[in-house]
Amino acid sequence: MTVASMLFSCSMHVGVSNPKMSSKASACCLLNRPWPSCGQVGVSEKSKLLCRAGALQVESAPLFSVGQKFQFDDVIEAQQFDRETLGAIFEVARSMENIRGNSPGSQMLKGYLMATLFYEPSTRTRLSFESAMKRLGGDVLTTENAREFSSAAKGETLEDTIRTVEGYSDIIVLRHFESGAARRAAATANIPVINAGDGPGQHPSQALLDVYTIEREIGKLDGIKVGLVGDLANGRTVRSLAYLLAKYRDVKLYFVSPNVVKMKDDIKEYLTSKGVEWEESSDLMEVASKCDVVYQTRIQKERFGEKLNLYEEARGKYIVNQDVLKVMQNHAVVMHPLPKLDEIEADVDNDPRAAYFRQAKNGLYIRMALLKVLLLGW
């Protein structure tokens, strides 16, 4: 029995056993009121949103229980997901790849409203989430100037903004400039919150789409060899990826980076503690020849301040080009979180092993999956 079929056969149990579902929310379910709020007295809407999937099936006993294994109310950080939940999300994402325009599946989120509450612009991330919502028949309220809500002059707290916006929508996708903002928002909101990046903190849907892409491209996650290349010190992406890959067996990581932007010790120590093999290398060609995935990243100029000479030196050091492609194995792929500069030469795009645009597209499927699970349950 696959993970997915397990999931679906016991979805009602997950719904019912959710400790957040108060008696008020249950009453709500019986009245079949997904929104607006059941009266005006602060019912937990998160639990309520799961009613559709669960309430009517309470009578039929599940064959077995997965407990709350796959249950989550918000998406705040990559670490919140264990290996099994990742696998379950990936199965949903996979099913999203087959949804066609105007099919019943493409309407599964009809009637739901997502608020994209962005305190700083991030057009790429925003469009990806909004496309995901609309591909499933949902609709979107957009703001890219959410700072106006809490301008210095007006000074509203994030919590108050969340309490207002949750009155207008069914799920909030939050981009914020402060680490920890998503967690605060989720603690306040009675509807699900997805973290779409909070400052130097987390960007969990990016981490998920990276792991999903490796599985889709290579066909497995256990036993893979991944070379992380470029800015390993500042890149939120590679740090999260290293963290997530530690959940799989026999993974080997190679770190290839200029000295000024080496992988930090906290991640190295974490990997060691989890029994993940890693090594640092200055030989991109050798690493590329061994790896299943060459994960290239952009050297982030904005992190170097006035030390532009250091930036220029770091920037030109490890380039993915035809020479690298030549030593890479046939089944291996090049990934990149995008946007890319000249750290990947333009003609690499034409090689079938250049996976980065497929990776960007996978972001759509992962986000469709997260929206589906948060709003409808498994």
Add this chain to the structure above:
Amino acid sequence: MTVASMLFSCSMHVGVSNPKMSSKASACCLLNRPWPSCGQVGVSEKSKLLCRAGALQVESAPLFSVGQKFQFDDVIEAQQFDRETLGAIFEVARSMENIRGNSPGSQMLKGYLMATLFYEPSTRTRLSFESAMKRLGGDVLTTENAREFSSAAKGETLEDTIRTVEGYSDIIVLRHFESGAARRAAATANIPVINAGDGPGQHPSQALLDVYTIEREIGKLDGIKVGLVGDLANGRTVRSLAYLLAKYRDVKLYFVSPNVVKMKDDIKEYLTSKGVEWEESSDLMEVASKCDVVYQTRIQKERFGEKLNLYEEARGKYIVNQDVLKVMQNHAVVMHPLPKLDEIEADVDNDPRAAYFRQAKNGLYIRMALLKVLLLGW
């Protein structure tokens, strides 16, 4: 017979007797062309938009006539509504609270497009209107940089902009920086216009949601006692609220504000002329103990310019906190137009009498009601 049933039973009469419905518009109705325009010769689209509700029922004589009592083509200022029309709008708003996602009601505005034409950003108001439209199945064209339409360099008049935008949409929600802009827009447009704030002028949907909230929370409007607290000089909100409450019987208003931002004489004189009792007080505790509603407002720093000492003095003077809650009656509520700062202490949020987030949510229902009535009639 309730006001609502009266309304619905005679809706066709209202439609037909509308003096704005020219013979061209009538022809239009017969052709069942809600949009695009019936030919290209300047038909009154406002009247036409009522055709759907009205045209087919012309034959069946209404049992009685409400004339044009509840008829309005635009929402420009709070004063345009008499007590009966307010009651009718509130009944529609009340019905909006029960609309569920994917129910037939949630599709009543399907096929309609609202243009949110904002000459200055106001994310909160914009999201509330856009949520209202989408909750009813309609769709939205959004702009928050409408000034670009009429930039100094290009210099297009508001009237020309309106004539262009009405070609793309079925209803316009206008936010403008100039008092009177909404009235000018409505005079030009052949489709309905809703004023979402025009400079220091009006913001009628805010005024409506305030009165609606009082009725929902307290259960009545006649005979209520309301304490208006904080910046009574500059607050568009409290001025409109005072104006609207004067339409009800036996209302008593208390004004509690720092000296620099006292309620202006024009409102006081108006209230007196309407027989509404009011008094000024510097004792928030005493007022709070008597009132049904404590309507707190933010001291608007931006109005003080460089006199920051006056601002700081005014700001700390009247705070709603646990002490105030203690003297308030059980049925009484605290309201606030939001965003709030420290004029309400954070732990007040947890008291069931803190009504301000419910008030914000009521803005959604009021705007749903206005969109429904303007686009479909009663």
Add this chain to the structure above:
Amino acid sequence: MTVASMLFSCSMHVGVSNPKMSSKASACCLLNRPWPSCGQVGVSEKSKLLCRAGALQVESAPLFSVGQKFQFDDVIEAQQFDRETLGAIFEVARSMENIRGNSPGSQMLKGYLMATLFYEPSTRTRLSFESAMKRLGGDVLTTENAREFSSAAKGETLEDTIRTVEGYSDIIVLRHFESGAARRAAATANIPVINAGDGPGQHPSQALLDVYTIEREIGKLDGIKVGLVGDLANGRTVRSLAYLLAKYRDVKLYFVSPNVVKMKDDIKEYLTSKGVEWEESSDLMEVASKCDVVYQTRIQKERFGEKLNLYEEARGKYIVNQDVLKVMQNHAVVMHPLPKLDEIEADVDNDPRAAYFRQAKNGLYIRMALLKVLLLGW
């Protein structure tokens, strides 16, 4: 047999004979997968998008072939359309005028997503395209700050941005500040691209709506007399219009402009080479009395830099007012691409021959037609 019926009866032939339709795309059709991509290996989505209309009808032999006469994958410049294709587009636009809200026609693009990728704001153009998409049941991903994608700091190429955005949408409407950007985008994209203005370059949907408006207002294109008035040197609009009108027979153009902004020689030479009669005149009254169309334009202050005296002189020279209307023929019309300033006096708006707001509305129908043809085929 009209052009339109010809078109529809042989649409399947057009689809099948399209050389861009690779075998992969054909396989895709059989699987009925309009989106997401058929696997992840770079299938031509443009051809695929035509599958819905075409694939099922492959067996039935078309009665006759129009070859690829009307076939286009992108809308990049006005010149790409020959007279017959223009006629065919206009027939589709005409049919768009009759689409009613909630009719089946209003849902023809349901399930399709348009990305409006604007590197500079142009609210008017954006709202017109977005209204067109939504009037046909499609949905929209909007960005007006697409520069953020390719900021100096991040430096992503336009090509990379297009490859990302095409993963989220079915058609891209691009506004860019660089001439030639739309052509580059179209060369990269596997989905259709519409140029919504690229710097000093092209704005083809504007040119189309101008010609469409002349045909709608005057009833013909062959044999018409058009007076182009105002800034003929800098106006992208009048240059494109002159170019397109050269495709019709017995057209006569009059150029009426201040000396500093005269029509440039390249257009004059082109017209002469095509046998189109033209003459320059400084007598607006005489020209107005002869013409079917007086096409007024705004003198573009921003082109004069510091030579404001030249601007002021040019600006006041040729004004359309009641005197001009008096000498114009009854069937003649005044057109203007908008926004207008005082080059047309305000009271001209009330004359039935003032066609400019109808012209703006026609932009909606032309854009509906382009979206329909690009996404569904003829």
